[in-house]
Amino acid sequence: xxxxxxxxxxxxxxxxxxxxxxxxxxxxxxxxxxxxxxxxxxxxxxxxxxxxxxxxxxxxxxxxxxxxxxxxxxxxxxxxxxxxxxxxxxxxxxxxxxxxxxxxxxxxxxxxxxxxxxxxxxxxxxxxxxxxxxxxxxxxxxxxxxxxxxxxxxxxxxxxxxxxxxxxxxxxxxxxxxxxxxxxxxxxxxxxxxxxxxxxxxxxxxxxxxxxxxxxxxxxxxxxxxxxxxxxxxxxxxxxxxxxxxxxxxxxxxxxxxxxxxxxxxxxxxxxxxxxxxxxxxxxxxxxxxxxxxxxxxxxxxxxxxxxxxxxxxxxxxxxxxxxxxxxxxx
Amino acid sequence: xxxxxxxxxxxxxxxxxxxxxxxxxxxxxxxxxxxxxxxxxxxxxxxxxxxxxxxxxx
Ligand code: SF4
Numbered sequence: 001x002x003x004x005x006x007x008x009x010x011x012x013x014x015x016x017x018x019x020x021x022x023x024x025x026x027x028x029x030x031x032x033x034x035x036x037x038x039x040x041x042x043x044x045x046x047x048x049x050x051x052x053x054x055x056x057x058x059x060x061x062x063x064x065x066x067x068x069x070x071x072x073x074x075x076x077x078x079x080x081x082x083x084x085x086x087x088x089x090x091x092x093x094x095x096x097x098x099x100x101x102x103x104x105x106x107x108x109x110x111x112x113x114x115x116x117x118x119x120x121x122x123x124x125x126x127x128x129x130x131x132x133x134x135x136x137x138x139x140x141x142x143x144x145x146x147x148x149x150x151x152x153x154x155x156x157x158x159x160x161x162x163x164x165x166x167x168x169x170x171x172x173x174x175x176x177x178x179x180x181x182x183x184x185x186x187x188x189x190x191x192x193x194x195x196x197x198x199x200x201x202x203x204x205x206x207x208x209x210x211x212x213x214x215x216x217x218x219x220x221x222x223x224x225x226x227x228x229x230x231x232x233x234x235x236x237x238x239x240x241x242x243x244x245x246x247x248x249x250x251x252x253x254x255x256x257x258x259x260x261x262x263x264x265x266x267x268x269x270x271x272x273x274x275x276x277x278x279x280x281x282x283x284x285x286x287x288x289x290x291x292x293x294x295x296x297x298x299x300x301x302x303x304x305x306x307x308x309x310x311x312x313x314x315x316x317x318x319x320x321x322x323x324x325x326x327x328x329x330x331x
Numbered sequence: 332x333x334x335x336x337x338x339x340x341x342x343x344x345x346x347x348x349x350x351x352x353x354x355x356x357x358x359x360x361x362x363x364x365x366x367x368x369x370x371x372x373x374x375x376x377x378x379x380x381x382x383x384x385x386x387x388x389x
Contacts, residue, residue, distance in 0.1 A: 061371070083338065083367050084359070084370070299374070301372050304357075
């Protein structure tokens with residue numbers, strides 16, 4: 001067994017202190033033979049510092065496609081020859097999506113827009129949509145609308161948005177290879193404003209963007225420094241027409257090692273399975289991830305791609321005797 | 332008729348990869364005219380609308 005796992009057991013499981021960048025890299029480089037023990041340790045850490053509950057969330061795209069930014073993985077950029085066309089969701093359909101999400105037992109509903117940052121039209125649509133959802137549906141509303149001004153942060157707080165998602169996507173050193181129309185530091189600036197506003201910070205990224213293992217460790221350490229309430233972990237699902245359309249998907253064992261490493265870097269965070277898990281890990285890997293550090297899932301479809309049916313994930317949670325976090329526990 | 336994932340003629344080329352991918356993707360091209368459709372994905376399904384051939388749903 002690797003010595004790093006012994007150290008992690010004492011440092012993270014016993015003392016609740018996350019691994020640093022060098023230690024995370026050691027975990028990411030640990031041999032396949034150690035994977036079962038690594039996953040068990042990450043699971044023990046999650047159970048000790050977070051508990052058995054799993055937070056369930058649904059997401060929906062309020063404004064799809066036509067984004068002016070050039071994130072190389074994204075089919076919603078208007079700068080690539082992607083088949084995704086621009087479309088807006090109307091308010092009744094948004095409320096219906098929130099109802100369907102709540103019906104799965106989910107406590108979180110995240111409204112997402114493909115924009116650099118919101119304009120007045122989008123903020124008006126958000127105000128109307130959040131109000132309508134809060135009037136009709138028992139669910140927490142989160143948002144993901146790109147980079148914000150201070151005024152927009154304040155507006156979202158006033159609307160009752162309780163959590164804001166803004167992914168750093170990858171580590172600082174790799175970001176310029178993936179996005180050229182804005183900087184990692186600009187994203188960090190929005191996250192700081194969100195944190196200071198009292199909204200919960202949701203920040204993660206995508207693995208498999210061509211980053212090295214050292215850069216994966218750098219990313220986990222940078223997220224740990226940010227200390228978000230939630231870290232969504234996506235795995236690249238290469239999209240036709242994007243610059244990363246031919247990138248290979250992350251190998252299943254590497255994905256599981258990364259999940260465990262991120263858990264050992266952030267023992268108390270909500271670590272969420274997000275997009276790409278179906279093609280990277282399949283059904284068996286989803287189970288392994290939930291037994292290897294994950295304590296939250298996005299159920300149902302994603303923004304432009306489809307996920308497993310919500311019932312499949314809910315049955316799996318039941319099977320694993322992991323209760324779905326109740327709404328009363330989140331307020 | 333056109334492949335609703337890649338928009339190429341359905342009878343030409345190999346679309347087995349497209350068929351497999353479609354398990355986790357909504358259609359993007361109208362199979363009747365290969366126009367790009369306006370597609371809205373929601374947590375429990377999708378709708379895809381061709382300006383000429385109307386709306387399909389999951
Ligand atoms: S800012 Fe968001 S929607 Fe726009 S290209 Fe980047 S990831 Fe896609």
